[in-house]
Amino acid sequence: xxxxxIESVDxxxxxxxxIDDVGDGSQDMLLVRVAAAGQVGWGECEAAPLxxxxxxxxxxxHSACRPxxxxxxxxxxxxxxxxxxxxxxxxxxxxxxLQAPHMLxxxxxxxxxxxxxxxxxxxxxxxxSGRSHPKVPYAxxxxxxSPEQTLAxxxxxxxxxxxxxxxxxxxxxxxxxxxxxxxxxxxxxxxGPDRSLLVDAGTVWVDDVDxxxxxVKALEECAVDWLEEPFISHAIGAYRTxxxxxxxxxxxxxxxxxxxxxxxxxxxxxxxxxxxxxxxRVGGIGDAARVxxxxxxxxxxxxxxxxxxxLALSASLQPYVGLPNxxxxxxPIHARSLATQLTRNHLAVLDDGLVxxxxxxxxxxxVDLSSVADLVVDVQIIVDGQTRYRTPxxxx
Amino acid sequence: xxxxxIESVDxxxxxxxxIDDVGDGSQDMLLVRVAAAGQVGWGECEAAPLxxxxxxxxxxxHSACRPxxxxxxxxxxxxxxxxxxxxxxxxxxxxxxLQAPHMLxxxxxxxxxxxxxxxxxxxxxxxxSGRSHPKVPYAxxxxxxSPEQTLAxxxxxxxxxxxxxxxxxxxxxxxxxxxxxxxxxxxxxxxGPDRSLLVDAGTVWVDDVDxxxxxVKALEECAVDWLEEPFISHAIGAYRTxxxxxxxxxxxxxxxxxxxxxxxxxxxxxxxxxxxxxxxRVGGIGDAARVxxxxxxxxxxxxxxxxxxxLALSASLQPYVGLPNxxxxxxPIHARSLATQLTRNHLAVLDDGLVxxxxxxxxxxxVDLSSVADLVVDVQIIVDGQTRYRTPxxxx
Numbered sequence: 001x002x003x004x005x006i007e008s009v010d011x012x013x014x015x016x017x018x019i020d021d022v023g024d025g026s027q028d029m030l031l032v033r034v035a036a037a038g039q040v041g042w043g044e045c046e047a048a049p050l051x052x053x054x055x056x057x058x059x060x061x062h063s064a065c066r067p068x069x070x071x072x073x074x075x076x077x078x079x080x081x082x083x084x085x086x087x088x089x090x091x092x093x094x095x096x097x098l099q100a101p102h103m104l105x106x107x108x109x110x111x112x113x114x115x116x117x118x119x120x121x122x123x124x125x126x127x128x129s130g131r132s133h134p135k136v137p138y139a140x141x142x143x144x145x146s147p148e149q150t151l152a153x154x155x156x157x158x159x160x161x162x163x164x165x166x167x168x169x170x171x172x173x174x175x176x177x178x179x180x181x182x183x184x185x186x187x188x189x190x191x192g193p194d195r196s197l198l199v200d201a202g203t204v205w206v207d208d209v210d211x212x213x214x215x216v217k218a219l220e221e222c223a224v225d226w227l228e229e230p231f232i233s234h235a236i237g238a239y240r241t242x243x244x245x246x247x248x249x250x251x252x253x254x255x256x257x258x259x260x261x262x263x264x265x266x267x268x269x270x271x272x273x274x275x276x277x278x279x280x281r282v283g284g285i286g287d288a289a290r291v292x293x294x295x296x297x298x299x300x301x302x303x304x305x306x307x308x309x310x311l312a313l314s315a316s317l318q319p320y321v322g323l324p325n326x327x328x329x330x331x332p333i334h335a336r337s338l339a340t341q342l343t344r345n346h347l348a349v350l351d352d353g354l355v356x357x358x359x360x361x362x363x364x365x366x367v368d369l370s371s372v373a374d375l376v377v378d379v380q381i382i383v384d385g386q387t388r389y390r391t392p393x394x395x396x
Numbered sequence: 397x398x399x400x401x402i403e404s405v406d407x408x409x410x411x412x413x414x415i416d417d418v419g420d421g422s423q424d425m426l427l428v429r430v431a432a433a434g435q436v437g438w439g440e441c442e443a444a445p446l447x448x449x450x451x452x453x454x455x456x457x458h459s460a461c462r463p464x465x466x467x468x469x470x471x472x473x474x475x476x477x478x479x480x481x482x483x484x485x486x487x488x489x490x491x492x493x494l495q496a497p498h499m500l501x502x503x504x505x506x507x508x509x510x511x512x513x514x515x516x517x518x519x520x521x522x523x524x525s526g527r528s529h530p531k532v533p534y535a536x537x538x539x540x541x542s543p544e545q546t547l548a549x550x551x552x553x554x555x556x557x558x559x560x561x562x563x564x565x566x567x568x569x570x571x572x573x574x575x576x577x578x579x580x581x582x583x584x585x586x587x588g589p590d591r592s593l594l595v596d597a598g599t600v601w602v603d604d605v606d607x608x609x610x611x612v613k614a615l616e617e618c619a620v621d622w623l624e625e626p627f628i629s630h631a632i633g634a635y636r637t638x639x640x641x642x643x644x645x646x647x648x649x650x651x652x653x654x655x656x657x658x659x660x661x662x663x664x665x666x667x668x669x670x671x672x673x674x675x676x677r678v679g680g681i682g683d684a685a686r687v688x689x690x691x692x693x694x695x696x697x698x699x700x701x702x703x704x705x706x707l708a709l710s711a712s713l714q715p716y717v718g719l720p721n722x723x724x725x726x727x728p729i730h731a732r733s734l735a736t737q738l739t740r741n742h743l744a745v746l747d748d749g750l751v752x753x754x755x756x757x758x759x760x761x762x763v764d765l766s767s768v769a770d771l772v773v774d775v776q777i778i779v780d781g782q783t784r785y786r787t788p789x790x791x792x
Contacts, residue, residue, distance in 0.1 A: 021459045025492070028457045048461050048493045050454035050779065051447045055495070058446035059773075061424045063417045064598075065444050095599060095628070096421070097444045098654060099451070099495035202460075203491060207657060232491070234657035237664055258494060261603060261630035268633055269665040377455075380778040383446065 004077050004118065006086075008035045009069055009107055010392040011056055012369070013049035013377040016336050023142070023169045023202060025307040026335035028377075029342070031369070032106035033392075034114050036077050041114025042367045044312045045106030046280030046305075047099075052106075053379060055099040057388045065096040068103045077118075080126050083111045084286055091259075091283070101258035101283055108284025109315045109363070116362030122318070123363055127289050129322025134354035137331030138164035138198060140307065143172050147186035154190020161353055164328060165191050168200025168228065173211070181218035188222040196328075198252075200228040207235035213245050220248050226274045228252040233262060239270030250274055254291075255305040257282050263291040267300045276330075278305040279316045288319035292326065302326040309339040310346045314363040317347075321357050329355055341371045369394050400473050400514065402482075404431045405465055405503055406788040407452055408765070409445035409773040412732050419538070419565045419598060421703040422731035424773075425738070427765070428502035429788075430510050432473050437510025438763045440708045441502030442676030442701075443495075448502075449775060451495040453784045461492040464499050473514075476522050479507045480682055487655075487679070497654035497679055504680025505711045505759070512758030518714070519759055523685050525718025530750035533727030534560035534594060536703065539568050543582035550586020557749055560724060561587050564596025564624065569607070577614035584618040592724075594648075596624040603631035609641050622648040622670045629653060635666030646670055650687075651701040653678050659687045663696045672726070674701040675712045684715035688722065698722040705735040706742045710759040713743075717753050725751055737767050765790050 015028040030049040034041050045052055060066040071090045076082045087108055094100035112123045124132050139162040144150035150167065157165045167187050172180055188197055199219060205211040212230040219227055227249055231238045233256030243251050250273030257263040258281050266272050275295050279288045288304075295302040302323065304316035313332065320326050331349065332339070340346075344366040347355050358364025369376075373394045381389040411424040426445040430437050441448055456462040467486045472478045483504055490496035508519045520528050535558040540546035546563065553561045563583050568576055584593055595615060601607040608626040615623055623645055627634045629652030639647050646669030653659040654677050662668050671691045675684045684700075691698040698719065700712035709728065716722050727745065728735070736742075740762040743751050754760025765772075769790045777785040 015455065019456050019458065021456070023459050025458050025461070028455075046492075048451065048454055048457050048495075050777070051450040051493060051495045054447040054450040055444070058444055059411065059424075060415050060417070061444050062415065062421050063419050065421070091628075092602075095652075096442075097447060098498050099444075099447045102494050206488075232487075232655070232657070234655045234661065236657070236661050256491075259628070259630045261628070261632070265630065265632050265661060265665070269661070378778075378780050380776075381446070382774075382776040382778075384774050 004037045006034060006036050006072055006075050006077050009072055011053050012392065013053065013379055014338055014372055014375045015377050016338050016375065026332065026339040029308060029338055030106060032110045034107065034110040036114055037118065039114055039117050041110040041112070041117060041362060042311060042365070043106040043109030043113060043315065044280055044309055045102050046278045046308065046312065047102035050379065051099045052103040053389055054381065055097055055103045057381065059383060064093065066093040068094055068100050068107070072107055077111060077115055080115070083108060083115065086111065087283055087286060102281055105280045105282065105284045108286065109279060112285045113362035120361045122357065122359060122361065123285060124318045124321045124357060127318065127322065132321040132357050133324040134356045135317065135321070135329035136163055136327050136353065137329050137349055137355045138162060138166055138196065139333050140166045140168065140330055141334065143167045143170035143183055145170065147182045150183050151186040151190040154187050158191045158195060163353060164196035164198060166198035166200055169202045173201050173204035177214045180215055184218050184222040184224065196225050197222060198226050198228065199224050201230045203229045203232045205230050207231050207238040209238050209241045212242050216245055216249060224249060226250045226252040228276065229255065233257060233266070236265055236270040239266060239272055243271035252276055259283060260287045260290045264294055267295060267298050272300065274301040274303055276303050276305040279319060280312055285315060285319050292320040292323060296323055296325065303328050304330050306330050307332050308335060309342045311343050311363065311365045311367060313347055314357055314365050317357045318363065331355060338372055338375050342367060344368050400433045402430060402432050402468055402471050402473050405468055407449050408788065409449060409775055410734055410768055410771045411773050412734050412771065422728065422735040425704065425734055426502060428506045430503065430506040432510055433514065435510055435513050437506040437508070437513060437758060438707055439502040439505030439509060439711065440676055440705055441498050442674045442704065442708065443498035446775065447495045448499040449785055450777065451493055451499045453777065455779060460489065462489040464490055464496050464503070468503055473507060473511055476511070479504060479511065482507065483679055483682060498677055501676045501678060501680045504682065505675060508681045509758035516757045518753065518755060518757065519681060520714045520717045520753060523714065523718065528717040528753050529720040530752045531713065531725035532559055532723050532749065533725050533745055533751045534558065534562055534592065535729050536562045536564070536726055537730065539563050539566035539579055541566065543578045546579050547582040547586040550583050554587045554591060559749060560592035560594060562594035562596055565598045569597050569600035573610045576611055580614050580618040580620065592621050593618060594622050594624065595620050597626045599625045599628045601626050603627050603634040605634050605637045608638050612641055612645060615645050616643060620645060622646045624648040624672065625651065629658060629662070632661055632666040635662060635668055639667035648672055655679060656683045656686045660690055663691060663694050668696065670697040670699055672699050672701040675715060676708055681711060681715050688716040688719060692719055692721065699724050700726050702726050703728050704731060705738045707739050707759060707761045707763060709743055710753055710761050713753045714759065727751060734768055734771050738763060740764050
């Protein structure tokens with residue numbers, strides 16, 4: 001039998017007709033389709049589409065700054081180890097191409113989807129998990145402009161049945177400490193005493209430990225389970241110091257990781273209690289699974305970071321559905337039509353309030369690019385007269 | 397008087413006619429020209445040109461994933477604090493655009509050059525340094541294919557008068573431990589006992605501490621002063637463990653830092669003894685100076701990482717010429733004609749064997765784009781029928 005190799009990698013940039021200046025990552029998308037042996041697989045990068053496409057097809061600069069595509073095409077795709085070999089190859093040959101890991105992530109996800117379809121197995125089983133454990137979804141919403149709006153939103157989410165709710169962004173951390181405390185108390189009042197309350201500071205304090213420390217009292221009074229991203233991902237020293245000021249509050253972070261070692265650093269030296277990994281950024285499913293195992297060993301809670309499509313959601317859950325002790329998952333509830341229409345099927349919250357990955361080959365998602373064909377962005381990149389990239393045909 | 401603001405940012409992609417598959421970063425270039433109030437300033441990114449250009453002009457994805465250009469144009473440029481404000485703005489608004497710091501770095505450097513010309517002061521003095529201290533240049537060369545070749549190259553470099561020599565890349569770390577030991581002994585024999593010998597492993601062991609540890613004995617026998625980049629920049633735990641196995645050998649790293657906090661992490665948690673910063677990657681001159689001060693406080697040696705033009709060399713020296721205790725500098729000696737022809741003047745190694753930054757406004761380098769006009773790459777990026785980028789005219 002001939003050896004199966006990667007025959008094509010197509011990148012599609014999709015976008016809502018207008019992009020609002022808000023912290024909603026579902027407004028555009030970089031979708032990847034890979035093909036081998038008559039099958040296709042799909043993956044989604046959590047990435048700026050145009051720079052990522054450029055990283056796929058740019059001319060080389062030197063031996064450690066090469067375009068991603070040339071390290072992928074023609075590579076063998078028979079086993080999970082072959083996918084790991086592609087990742088190592090891209091990381092080595094594109095070491096100095098900063099954008100490369102974001103592009104790589106979508107390709108790697110698509111390779112798992114493709115391999116799972118070829119082998120007729122769900123991705124989690126290819127990762128070595130005997131079974132998939134359901135997850136408790138938490139709803140991610142933005143803080144309201146006022147405590148009253150936050151209270152109303154909290155009541156709505158609680159009524160929808162979510163056991164855990166995360167509020168974030170907006171004005172939180174930008175005003176005074178009492179203003180933030182009012183927002184936190186409104187959120188807690190709205191969801192009631194029994195649900196888990198999570199807060200996402202959206203890196204608002206960059207690396208300013210004092211600004212973050214001033215809010216710890218109100219966060220602990222409101223029984224917030226985790227404070228997410230008080231700082232940017234590289235501010236390990238700031239995470240470490242802030243963690244030493246917390247009694248009940250855990251720090252969460254890691255979504256900015258574009259290498260599993262970045263997440264390791266936050267866990268080992270930053271003393272975070274919850275590590276949040278975006279499979280579409282960290283390098284893909286294999287690297288996310290590596291972080292999940294590392295977290296499990298270190299006693300850190302692993303949670304996915306997902307704000308877009310259910311293709312991305314399935315890809316984000318596969319790395320840790322085999323770990324029963326990591327029971328929560330982020331579940332996008334306000335995504336734009338681009339993200340919701342991309343797939344024919346969705347990972348519903350079932351009557352038991354839990355989310356499961358499909359018991360189906362690959363990622364188990366039916367991508368329907370034709371349903372969002374009007375949102376495909378037409379891109380052309382020409383270098384010295386040669387077209388290096390043109391948006392592929394939707395029916396490819 | 398009207399307030400001076402940033403009027404234009406032009407990015408030029410230049411390339412040698414052919415790119416060899418070797419670890420030589422001087423084969424292409426991303427050059428930045430900024431203009432304000434009738435003056436221009438120049439900067440060079442150490443970055444993949446096409447993805448960086450895409451990060452400059454791409455459509456926005458959401459509030460924390462915006463193109464770099466829109467955060468720069470129109471901003472005030474009266475004082476160094478204004479440059480810091482531009483950096484903060486880009487980092488916040490392009491937080492999720494991975495390539496952005498590499499693009500930003502060249503812009504930031506050009507802003508310092510421009511501000512220095514407007515204020516008629518060298519950049520180092522704008523950074524608060526009373527005077528500039530000369531540096532001892534070390535020559536960076538590649539290991540030969542055989543110990544004999546390495547020996548011959550070492551003798552040549554020693555004869556050229558360099559007091560410190562760094563060998564790197566090639567087959568080092570890829571073969572057996574005895575093969576590497578032979579290379580190290582050849583290098584030490586060639587340069588003699590009195591010159592400083594440095595070794596660059598070029599991240600060959602990724603995060604494999606054992607592979608690196610096996611070489612420590614030979615490195616210390618040959619009195620190597622530092623082992624550079626045994627691991628990738630994110631492998632802080634591996635740096636920390638390897639450092640604990642070294643008696644006289646120092647670990648060096650940090651060139652991959654695209655944020656000053658990444659360098660802090662390597663110093664504080666990775667226990668490196670030498671931090672190497674590429675001003676064209678870390679965010680520019682201000683962020684490099686921040687690392688230099690941090691290194692000085694922590695007792696870590698600061699050194700520039702520079703492999704390209706003397707525009708980049710001047711930009712890499714300015715952040716630490718005010719620090720007399722950090723006396724070494726990387727000095728590119730085998731750069732391609734693109735890098736050497738870019739500037740009319742050069743930072744020569746003077747008769748005393750030392751290198752100095754120009755006592756002239758800005759970076760003090762006379763960029764002559766017309767002399768490399770035939771190496772300018774023509775790029776066009778079209779999104780939904782609209783040309784978002786076209787290579788600017790050389791005479792702009």
